[in-house]
Amino acid sequence: MEQVLIFRLGGEWFGLEISRIQEIVEEPRLDYVPRSPDWLTGAMNLHGSIIPVLDLALYLGIATMAPPGRVVVLAPVVAILAIGVSDVYRIVRFAPETFLPSAEEDNRRHHIAALYEYEGLVINMLDVVSLSASLQSI
Amino acid sequence: MRIGISHKFTMGFIIVVASIVGLNLLVPLLGLDQYWWHQLFSVTGALLVGLVMGALFSRIFTNNIRILREAAERISSGDLSQTVRLSETLFPDETYDLGQSLNKVNDNLRRLVGSVRESSRRVADSAKGLSATAEEMTASSHDLSNTVEQISRGAENQADTIEKTTRLIREMAMNTELVASSAHKVSEAVDLSVQTAQQGGETARQTMERMMQILSDVEKSGAQVVTFGARVQKIGKIVEVINNVAQKTNLLALNATIEAARAGEYGRGFAVVAEEIRKLADSTTESAGEISSLISQIQEEGQGVERSLRSSIDEMAAGKKAIDLTSTAFAEIIDTALNTQVKATSIAELSQRQIEGANEMVAAVDEISQVVSDNAAATQEGSAATQQQSAAMEEMAHAAQDLATYAENLLEQVKRFRLENSTTAD
Numbered sequence: 414m415e416q417v418l419i420f421r422l423g424g425e426w427f428g429l430e431i432s433r434i435q436e437i438v439e440e441p442r443l444d445y446v447p448r449s450p451d452w453l454t455g456a457m458n459l460h461g462s463i464i465p466v467l468d469l470a471l472y473l474g475i476a477t478m479a480p481p482g483r484v485v486v487l488a489p490v491v492a493i494l495a496i497g498v499s500d501v502y503r504i505v506r507f508a509p510e511t512f513l514p515s516a517e518e519d520n521r522r523h524h525i526a527a528l529y530e531y532e533g534l535v536i537n538m539l540d541v542v543s544l545s546a547s548l549q550s551i
Numbered sequence: 552m553r554i555g556i557s558h559k560f561t562m563g564f565i566i567v568v569a570s571i572v573g574l575n576l577l578v579p580l581l582g583l584d585q586y587w588w589h590q591l592f593s594v595t596g597a598l599l600v601g602l603v604m605g606a607l608f609s610r611i612f613t614n615n616i617r618i619l620r621e622a623a624e625r626i627s628s629g630d631l632s633q634t635v636r637l638s639e640t641l642f643p644d645e646t647y648d649l650g651q652s653l654n655k656v657n658d659n660l661r662r663l664v665g666s667v668r669e670s671s672r673r674v675a676d677s678a679k680g681l682s683a684t685a686e687e688m689t690a691s692s693h694d695l696s697n698t699v700e701q702i703s704r705g706a707e708n709q710a711d712t713i714e715k716t717t718r719l720i721r722e723m724a725m726n727t728e729l730v731a732s733s734a735h736k737v738s739e740a741v742d743l744s745v746q747t748a749q750q751g752g753e754t755a756r757q758t759m760e761r762m763m764q765i766l767s768d769v770e771k772s773g774a775q776v777v778t779f780g781a782r783v784q785k786i787g788k789i790v791e792v793i794n795n796v797a798q799k800t801n802l803l804a805l806n807a808t809i810e811a812a813r814a815g816e817y818g819r820g821f822a823v824v825a826e827e828i829r830k831l832a833d834s835t836t837e838s839a840g841e842i843s844s845l846i847s848q849i850q851e852e853g854q855g856v857e858r859s860l861r862s863s864i865d866e867m868a869a870g871k872k873a874i875d876l877t878s879t880a881f882a883e884i885i886d887t888a889l890n891t892q893v894k895a896t897s898i899a900e901l902s903q904r905q906i907e908g909a910n911e912m913v914a915a916v917d918e919i920s921q922v923v924s925d926n927a928a929a930t931q932e933g934s935a936a937t938q939q940q941s942a943a944m945e946e947m948a949h950a951a952q953d954l955a956t957y958a959e960n961l962l963e964q965v966k967r968f969r970l971e972n973s974t975t976a977d
């Protein structure tokens with residue numbers, strides 16, 4: 414069983430395994446990073462480490478009503494990166510075999526590894542490895 | 552010395568005889584011798600004396616008789632202008648007496664005729680004057696008669712006019728009575744109006760008091776609602792804090808779950824606790840949300856209450872203004888009604904006086920009518936009297952004319968008497 418954090422980007426629901434998460438932060442103080450793309454919201458200081466914050470909705474091209482309300486800091490083994498999301502919902506337990514395969518297009522463009530259904534909601538499982546790779550390729 | 556005719560004859564005879572005798576005595580003295588001469592002389596002398604004496608005497612006597620006859624003829628022909636004048640003599644006789652008597656007759660006749668003539672002239676003049684006066688009086692009485700008839704007709708017209716006047720005055724009096732009774736009714740109606748307006752004013756004041764009471768109550772309620780709203784807002788803030796705490800708790804629970812997962816088997820119990828905390832935080836958030844929605848409902852309703860209170864206050868202010876206006880209007884109505892009452896009362900009094908005046912006028916006009924009918928009767932009587940007078944005058948004029956005619960006749964009759972030489976031309 415895998416524990417997955419369900420969070421929201423605009424009107425879409427996403428999921429991320431908590432083994433890839435360091436911590437969830439509520440509206441941290443962000444410092445502006447000069448000459449950065451607009452989806453790089455700024456940089457935050459977490460327990461002395463400077464971590465860039467990504468506006469994931471903006472990066473993935475998902476329309477949102479408000480700027481990110483929560484910041485999910487990824488585990489340092491995955492990437493030195495935090496992602497701004499609209500809201501976090503809860504942590505649920507998924508069996509990986511209940512994942513539905515995602516379309517190849519979605520996987521490439523939106524870094525979605527798989528789909529999962531939870532209480533009538535379609536949860537897009539975020540592929541942080543693919544995301545991190547796409548970021549590093551820029 | 553008066554000697555009668557008979558004596559004169561006697562004396563003549565005596566003188567003749569004496570002369571015969573004397574001559575017979577004288578002849579011898581003449582120297583005539585012859586007898587026959589003697590006789591002749593004596594006879595001739597006696598004849599001469601007789602002839603002379605007779606001629607003288609008869610001449611005087613005849614002359615006197617002629618004068619007397621002429622005088623008598625003059626008198627009979629109406630000439631009374633001359634007196635009988637016999638030749639002067641030393642021995643007047645009966646012819647003188649007759650002349651004196653004729654003179655007396657002449658004088659008496661002259662006086663009589665003069666007085667008759669004078670009287671008849673005066674009578675004629677008077678008759679003329681009388682006739683003229685009678686004619687004038689007749690004309691005057693005709694005029695008077697006409698005038699009296701006009702007066703009579705005028706009096707009839709006057710009577711008609713007075714009747715009309717009386718009728719008009721009675722109608723006026725009736726109308727005035729109507730006015731007076733209307734004024735009384737107006738006065739009573741005004742009394743009612745004043746009472747009603749006073750009641751209305753009292754009611755308006757009571758309404759105003761109640762409204763002020765309600766207004767202060769409403770203002771109190773408004774203040775309470777505002778206070779309530781403020782408290783509810785405080786509750787809302789508290790709920791916000793609770794919600795915030797719950798979300799933070801939720802976040803902490805999530806982080807605790809992540810930590811527990813990282814701890815592996817050792818963190819399993821901790822993960823359960825974190826899950827329980829997350830559930831508590833969720834239900835807290837849920838309750839806080841319910842409270843929030845309740846608070847927003849309460850706030851909405853409170854705002855509605857406030858709005859309705861404010862509009863109530865506004866409406867009450869408008870109502871207060873309306874009641875103020877109503878009170879003023881009632882006061883004005885009372886003022887106007889009292890003025891109207893005073894006017895109506897004075898109209899009623901004036902009408903009463905007018906009615907009295909009209910009654911007096913009717914009485915006066917009745918008196919005038921009485922006088923006018925009396926006048927008309929008197930005028931008719933006067934007309935009759937005038938007509939009688941006119942007829943009498945005409946008769947009198949006729950009589951005066953007759954009198955004048957008689958006087959003229961009389962004058963004509965006495966005209967043939969001549970009284971004086973100078974007036975013989977009359």
